[in-house]
Amino acid sequence: MTLDTKDPVYVTDSLIAEDIDAYLLKHQHKTMLRFITCGSVDDGKSTLIGRLLYDSKMIFEDQLASLESDSKNVGTQAGEIDFALLVDGLAAEREQGITIDVAYRFFATDKRKFIVADTPGHEQYTRNMVTGASTADLAVILIDARQGVLTQTRRHSYLVNQLGIRNVVLAVNKMDLVDYSAERFYEIVSDYSHFAKQIGMDSFLPIPISGLKGDNIVTKSPNMGWFQGPTLLGHLEEAPISDARMQDHPFRMAVQWVNRPNLDFRGFAGQIGAGAVRPGDSIRVLPSGKTTKVKSIVTFDGNLDQAVAGQSVTLTFEDEIDCSRGDVIVKSDEPCEVADQFEATLVWMSEEEMLPGRPYILKIGTQSVTATVTEPKYEVNVNTMEHLASKTLGLNAIGAVNISTDRAIPFEAYDQNPDLGGFILIDRLSNATVAAGMIRFALRRSQNIHWQAVDVDRDAHAALKNQKAAVVWFTGLSGSGKSTIANIVEKKLHALGKHTFLLDGDNVRHGLNRDLGFTDADRVENIRRVGEVARLMTDAGLIVLTAFISPFRSERRMVRDLMVGGEFIEVYVDTPLEVAEERDVKGLYKKARSGQLKNFTGIDSPYEKPETAELTVNTVELSAEEAAEKVVERILKTFS
Amino acid sequence: MTTQPATDTGISPATLTHLQRLEAESIHIMREVVANADNPVMLYSVGKDSACMLHLAKKAFYPAPPPFPLLHVDTTWKFRAMYELRDRAAEDAGMKLIVHHNPEAMEKGINPFDHGSLHTDMWKTDGLKQALTKYNFDVAFGGARRDEEKSRAKERIFSFRSANHRWDPKNQRPELWRLYNTRKAKGESIRVFPLSNWTELDIWQYIHLENIEIVPLYFSEPRPVVERDGLLIMVDDDRFPLREGEVPQMKSVRFRTLGCYPLTGAVESEASTLPEVIQEMLLTTTSERQGRAIDHDTAASMEKKKQEGYF
Numbered sequence: 027m028t029l030d031t032k033d034p035v036y037v038t039d040s041l042i043a044e045d046i047d048a049y050l051l052k053h054q055h056k057t058m059l060r061f062i063t064c065g066s067v068d069d070g071k072s073t074l075i076g077r078l079l080y081d082s083k084m085i086f087e088d089q090l091a092s093l094e095s096d097s098k099n100v101g102t103q104a105g106e107i108d109f110a111l112l113v114d115g116l117a118a119e120r121e122q123g124i125t126i127d128v129a130y131r132f133f134a135t136d137k138r139k140f141i142v143a144d145t146p147g148h149e150q151y152t153r154n155m156v157t158g159a160s161t162a163d164l165a166v167i168l169i170d171a172r173q174g175v176l177t178q179t180r181r182h183s184y185l186v187n188q189l190g191i192r193n194v195v196l197a198v199n200k201m202d203l204v205d206y207s208a209e210r211f212y213e214i215v216s217d218y219s220h221f222a223k224q225i226g227m228d229s230f231l232p233i234p235i236s237g238l239k240g241d242n243i244v245t246k247s248p249n250m251g252w253f254q255g256p257t258l259l260g261h262l263e264e265a266p267i268s269d270a271r272m273q274d275h276p277f278r279m280a281v282q283w284v285n286r287p288n289l290d291f292r293g294f295a296g297q298i299g300a301g302a303v304r305p306g307d308s309i310r311v312l313p314s315g316k317t318t319k320v321k322s323i324v325t326f327d328g329n330l331d332q333a334v335a336g337q338s339v340t341l342t343f344e345d346e347i348d349c350s351r352g353d354v355i356v357k358s359d360e361p362c363e364v365a366d367q368f369e370a371t372l373v374w375m376s377e378e379e380m381l382p383g384r385p386y387i388l389k390i391g392t393q394s395v396t397a398t399v400t401e402p403k404y405e406v407n408v409n410t411m412e413h414l415a416s417k418t419l420g421l422n423a424i425g426a427v428n429i430s431t432d433r434a435i436p437f438e439a440y441d442q443n444p445d446l447g448g449f450i451l452i453d454r455l456s457n458a459t460v461a462a463g464m465i466r467f468a469l470r471r472s473q474n475i476h477w478q479a480v481d482v483d484r485d486a487h488a489a490l491k492n493q494k495a496a497v498v499w500f501t502g503l504s505g506s507g508k509s510t511i512a513n514i515v516e517k518k519l520h521a522l523g524k525h526t527f528l529l530d531g532d533n534v535r536h537g538l539n540r541d542l543g544f545t546d547a548d549r550v551e552n553i554r555r556v557g558e559v560a561r562l563m564t565d566a567g568l569i570v571l572t573a574f575i576s577p578f579r580s581e582r583r584m585v586r587d588l589m590v591g592g593e594f595i596e597v598y599v600d601t602p603l604e605v606a607e608e609r610d611v612k613g614l615y616k617k618a619r620s621g622q623l624k625n626f627t628g629i630d631s632p633y634e635k636p637e638t639a640e641l642t643v644n645t646v647e648l649s650a651e652e653a654a655e656k657v658v659e660r661i662l663k664t665f666s
Numbered sequence: 667m668t669t670q671p672a673t674d675t676g677i678s679p680a681t682l683t684h685l686q687r688l689e690a691e692s693i694h695i696m697r698e699v700v701a702n703a704d705n706p707v708m709l710y711s712v713g714k715d716s717a718c719m720l721h722l723a724k725k726a727f728y729p730a731p732p733p734f735p736l737l738h739v740d741t742t743w744k745f746r747a748m749y750e751l752r753d754r755a756a757e758d759a760g761m762k763l764i765v766h767h768n769p770e771a772m773e774k775g776i777n778p779f780d781h782g783s784l785h786t787d788m789w790k791t792d793g794l795k796q797a798l799t800k801y802n803f804d805v806a807f808g809g810a811r812r813d814e815e816k817s818r819a820k821e822r823i824f825s826f827r828s829a830n831h832r833w834d835p836k837n838q839r840p841e842l843w844r845l846y847n848t849r850k851a852k853g854e855s856i857r858v859f860p861l862s863n864w865t866e867l868d869i870w871q872y873i874h875l876e877n878i879e880i881v882p883l884y885f886s887e888p889r890p891v892v893e894r895d896g897l898l899i900m901v902d903d904d905r906f907p908l909r910e911g912e913v914p915q916m917k918s919v920r921f922r923t924l925g926c927y928p929l930t931g932a933v934e935s936e937a938s939t940l941p942e943v944i945q946e947m948l949l950t951t952t953s954e955r956q957g958r959a960i961d962h963d964t965a966a967s968m969e970k971k972k973q974e975g976y977f
Contacts, residue, residue, distance in 0.1 A: 049945075058683075160842040269681075297690055325725065327725075334682070338693035375840055452849060457847070
């Protein structure tokens with residue numbers, strides 16, 4: 027596609043040549059707008075970005091030369107300049123002709139610096155668009171005037187709205203190909219208005235443009251005298267910026283780092299997420315709720331009289347109160363909520379699908395907590411906005427879930443304050459970022475359910491039995507001998523006068539976990555319930571023995587985290603697969619091998635060996651009796 | 667910079683300028699690293715971007731000095747003026763300066779005249795990996811910007827490297843909002859680029875506004891140069907082997923980027939003050955990297971170098 031390259035508008039600000047000092051002064055006061063462009067290659071997005079870069083002189087001669095040669099070699103425009111090449115970066119995607127990621131482009135005018143998140147692509151579209159939109163102040167949704175509102179227009183708009191972007195430009199592109207028809211433009215605007223209402227988008231600004239010809243991009247189009255609105259760039263220069271909007275909100279700052287260079291200074295460093303702060307302001311530290319006053323706002327350039335949303339500062343307090351990374355400093359009489367259960371919208375970003383019940387790391391503000399996610403209440407079909415029933419979320423899926431965290435966290439609803447309402451989920455083993463989430467509201471349950479303090483506590487229960495509570499968690503392949511050994515261990519402990527209880531995998535599945543199958547998600551839930559039951563039993567002072575395959579490290583870890591420190595003894599019953607399969611006491615391996623049994627651990631479902639078990643017993647070297655003796659020794663050692 | 671929002675321009679008092687926003691973002695990134703890393707380091711190459719980054723680090727941790735050392739992966743072939751500023755800048759900031767020389771390159775006498783691209787590979791790429799391994803650094807700040815080069819436009823701010831320091835462009839973590847996932851497995855390391863969203867013009871404006879000291883080579887003055895392969899190369903010391911017929915000539919030149927002096931092309935210029943340099947930059951029509959010999963190979967050369975561990 028050849029761009030009309032007559033006089034780029036911003037090439038020669040005459041001040042540059044005539045009075046550079048005046049130019050610099052003027053440009054020191056520019057603001058910055060971040061925006062995202064949504065639309066496929068066919069909508070002319072690359073051409074539009076190329077146009078903006080070119081008009082603001084962001085394409086240098088040598089880049090233009092390299093662009094010309096690239097266009098001849100790998101371009102899709104029959105040797106003409108292919109502006110898609112200017113905005114595509116990585117070698118692999120250039121060869122395949124698809125863009126699979128988010129790229130950031132920069133250009134500037136006299137009034138503003140712009141950062142464009144360019145998120146083309148096909149399969150990965152949702153993930154990339156959500157990433158690009160998360161930092162955007164504004165979204166430009168491109169529509170091909172010949173095509174009108176398409177499925178993908180709806181998808182883009184839905185995502186933009188979910189991410190809380192309040193400034194939406196509907197750029198009806200390729201107006202040159204519909205004879206600059208006002209009728210066609212208003213027809214599209216009317217269609218889109220109808221749809222915008224459906225998804226709850228409050229407002230949008232439609233502009234008819236031609237990226238190729240430059241109509242209504244920088245200057246008003248002589249071809250569309252009927253349009254009275256601003257040009258695209260004119261609007262980008264004037265649109266409000268999110269940080270500025272957040273300044274009207276009550277003060278919030280998540281503490282990043284405590285600055286203690288010496289005994290006389292203790293400052294709390296962070297980037298202000300909302301509102302403004304002045305020395306003398308009463309503030310509250312959440313979740314603790316302790317209050318004090320701001321003593322000073324410290325910066326390298328001197329103490330400030332005031333700091334506002336968007337600034338990175340260091341605060342000192344009048345009083346020495348506890349405050350550390352992860353805490354949120356808020357305006358004392360307008361604090362944010364603190365809760366540990368939420369309804370959230372989740373965008374899944376990993377190839378590995380979501381596992382309800384599995385613990386993930388949730389990072390929100392500056393703190394990381396452990397969180398579990400329920401089965402989705404529904405998944406959203408991003409093309410039709412329909413709500414679908416779903417058991418899990420796969421790559422690029424969006425759904426509503428409940429989330430519970432292992433401790434209460436300060437937060438705000440995402441649409442009120444993205445800084446304290448947006449979060450990511452991280453897989454504990456791979457460390458990958460697997461999801462982005464937006465808190466909608468706290469569940470009432472968590473506000474109303476409090477721990478009931480009891481007078482006869484867990485230590486009292488155990489003391490009466492003259493023992494200490496523990497969970498002895500046997501893990502290993504099916505047929506490794508877990509139940510056999512656990513059974514002998516229980517007999518031995520019983521003989522020693524200990525109060526025990528054996529939770530066996532098969533038995534539990536007849537009752538408590540009757541509703542669960544053997545998918546990965548069900549296995550996770552199976553272990554979670556067993557963990558909770560075991561925990562209750564330790565509160566009653568019992569020594570709990572459990573015999574479950576429990577194949578995943580992260581679930582065993584979850585159970586370990588549930589227990590009081592030192593009360594969890596993981597016993598790895600180490601039996602090689604060949605040996606277990608040869609024993610095949612229940613005939614299950616045969617069934618699995620013949621395909622009658624799906625998701626069988628060791629065959630078509632993985633077993634992750636423990637890395638830090640308290641005890642490993644090798645059943646090839648030891649008899650069941652000998653193994654049990656070792657386990658009993660280990661348990662008694664814990665008590666001594 | 668006045669961190670107080672601008673009030674004298676008719677802009678609403680609440681609106682931060684673009685440089686204030688960029689500064690706040692860079693500071694936020696640096697603090698996230700310090701709060702999460704075991705043993706961070708800041709790569710310091712003595713160029714203008716490094717100067718900016720160091721200045722931002724001073725701001726991020728004030729009144730404490732930046733709680734990490736500076737690392738210069740040296741080739742022994744930098745301009746003399748760079749060494750002079752390097753030592754002073756570290757001292758002024760109250761930071762420890764670590765200078766690493768690849769011992770193998772030292773022993774073999776690797777130099778830019780005889781060894782071509784091996785010079786960069788051994789001194790810089792291998793040298794950087796050696797230094798990170800030797801001191802067990804798990805996070806390294808770098809001054810790269812997204813506007814420098816096409817493949818960098820998609821680089822994350824937190825960029826993960828495998829245990830052998832390789833970059834996998836297909837396996838990057840999505841970065842949402844201000845939430846950086848800093849978790850890593852044993853042996854893995856992170857390169858962090860706090861200047862990702864700055865452009866060359868932003869850097870210059872910030873240096874101007876904040877009065878940051880930079881190497882005088884950025885300003886024009888008469889310097890001895892020879893013309894070689896289309897580049898004007900400064901004869902900075904007597905290790906420079908002159909070819910037959912080459913006579914260094916005094917020309918009024920300056921440098922747009924700084925690296926090893928035999929590989930860095932000068933431009934003829936009369937710009938001897940910062941505003942004049944900025945003026946010249948705005949009026950010129952070639953991009954910054956044109957002056958560096960390393961990039962002239964293939965379109966994707968930087969990406970390949972990055973996958974191998976070059977910054």
